[in-house]
Amino acid sequence: MTPNYTRTREACVRLNNDLGTLEDPEVCYILTLVPTATATGGICTNGIGSDSDPCQGNTPTPNPTVTPTPPTLTDFGIEFEGIWSDAEKVEVLMAAIETGTALSSLRASSNLVEAFRTVLQGTNATGAWRSIVFSRATNSGAFCITNPTPNSSTQIASISCDTRVVMNLYTAVHEFGHIFSLRTGNVFRSNVEYPNGSGQLGLRIGNVNVLGYRSYTGLVGGDQTDWQRSDVLIDNGWGDAALWDGNYRYRYDFATQVPDQVGLSTPTPTPRATALPVFIPAIGPCNTGSPTDLPIVNANFFPFQQNPCTFPNWIVSDVSTGKTVEIEEAVADMFLNWVFWKNSQGQEGFQNELWRGGTCYPNGCNDPANSGNVRSAWMDATMIQLFVTFSW
Numbered sequence: 001m002t003p004n005y006t007r008t009r010e011a012c013v014r015l016n017n018d019l020g021t022l023e024d025p026e027v028c029y030i031l032t033l034v035p036t037a038t039a040t041g042g043i044c045t046n047g048i049g050s051d052s053d054p055c056q057g058n059t060p061t062p063n064p065t066v067t068p069t070p071p072t073l074t075d076f077g078i079e080f081e082g083i084w085s086d087a088e089k090v091e092v093l094m095a096a097i098e099t100g101t102a103l104s105s106l107r108a109s110s111n112l113v114e115a116f117r118t119v120l121q122g123t124n125a126t127g128a129w130r131s132i133v134f135s136r137a138t139n140s141g142a143f144c145i146t147n148p149t150p151n152s153s154t155q156i157a158s159i160s161c162d163t164r165v166v167m168n169l170y171t172a173v174h175e176f177g178h179i180f181s182l183r184t185g186n187v188f189r190s191n192v193e194y195p196n197g198s199g200q201l202g203l204r205i206g207n208v209n210v211l212g213y214r215s216y217t218g219l220v221g222g223d224q225t226d227w228q229r230s231d232v233l234i235d236n237g238w239g240d241a242a243l244w245d246g247n248y249r250y251r252y253d254f255a256t257q258v259p260d261q262v263g264l265s266t267p268t269p270t271p272r273a274t275a276l277p278v279f280i281p282a283i284g285p286c287n288t289g290s291p292t293d294l295p296i297v298n299a300n301f302f303p304f305q306q307n308p309c310t311f312p313n314w315i316v317s318d319v320s321t322g323k324t325v326e327i328e329e330a331v332a333d334m335f336l337n338w339v340f341w342k343n344s345q346g347q348e349g350f351q352n353e354l355w356r357g358g359t360c361y362p363n364g365c366n367d368p369a370n371s372g373n374v375r376s377a378w379m380d381a382t383m384i385q386l387f388v389t390f391s392w
């Protein structure tokens with residue numbers, strides 16, 4: 001039997017009363033098991049015997065209650081090393097359920113555990129499922145690093161999180177997004193880098209860049225190109241990019257490409273650009289080098305933008321590494337948004353929002369270009385194609 005799940009956001013319940021309380025109401029769901037088939041019993045054939053009880057000789061079963069057991073972390077092949085609270089393990093389990101539910105929607109016949117394991121883990125030479133390991137480490141900041149482990153027959157990847165990270169389901173799904181790209185041989189990352197195909201400019205709505213490379217030739221009189229997950233002028237759809245660290249921001253001068261670090265005493269929304277140069281928040285980490293590993297002091301994480309890393313390519317000489325990291329983080333966030341968008345029928349995940357500028361800060365305002373719809377449509381089509389390509 002394949003259990004289905006319905007999810008609502010009306011209240012907070014725990015999957016297991018033995019585990020810790022979920023503190024953030026934003027991440028609380030009711031997960032309701034809905035059996036796909038109801039076992040029936042007590043069918044009386046009434047064909048054998050002739051006494052007063054037409055069912056004598058059979059064993060009537062009085063409408064058995066079917067109670068499927070919710071999947072466990074063990075079912076998903078998720079293991080933990082180091083210190084993790086029970087509440088964090090619940091978050092990871094919920095993340096696996098959300099991810100498996102979304103992935104199973106693209107398969108003809110599959111339960112969510114099988115979908116999760118088929119797409120994200122695969123099997124080794126003996127046919128055994130590989131695992132995902134959450135481990136603890138001391139990173140340069142409070143973030144996780146997903147490391148592929150291609151030489152291991154038992155494990156597909158380890159998600160190594162700094163001891164300061166308090167895991168929640170959005171972060172966990174984001175990390176699963178890194179594993180997803182890994183499982184496509186980084187084809188998915190290439191899709192995100194060139195959403196319209198190699199050599200093309202990015203996904204656009206008129207002059208609004210939604211994802212990919214943007215040329216500023218007409219804007220600055222020189223041939224400048226930068227990869228963006230959003231439009232640097234308006235920050236459509238991705239909330240964190242509109243917030244900046246109160247201590248560090250940069251003048252994004254396409255003409256000179258000269259970094260200009262400006263200190264502020266109080267957090268301020270990134271202003272909407274009315275003239276060049278525009279300002280962007282110095283947020284990271286996009287790279288291990290200075291200054292892209294600056295701590296995020298005042299940028300509040302939005303659930304659906306787990307790593308807002310922006311890499312203005314004039315900051316360090318190693319352009320390729322920083323740019324790749326920026327794209328890879330957008331990859332994981334695109335996966336995160338798609339999972340929740342899919343499961344909620346468009347109510348969560350991709351948003352039609354603008355963020356830059358005082359009136360749109362900090363709650364966003366409507367994006368008439370419907371950038372969220374454009375991203376979700378592109379993402380859904382891309383996922384469907386990847387499932388065909390990899391026979392999932």
Ligand SMILES: [Zn+2]
Pocket residue numbers: 174175178307328329332
């Ligand atoms: Zn990431």
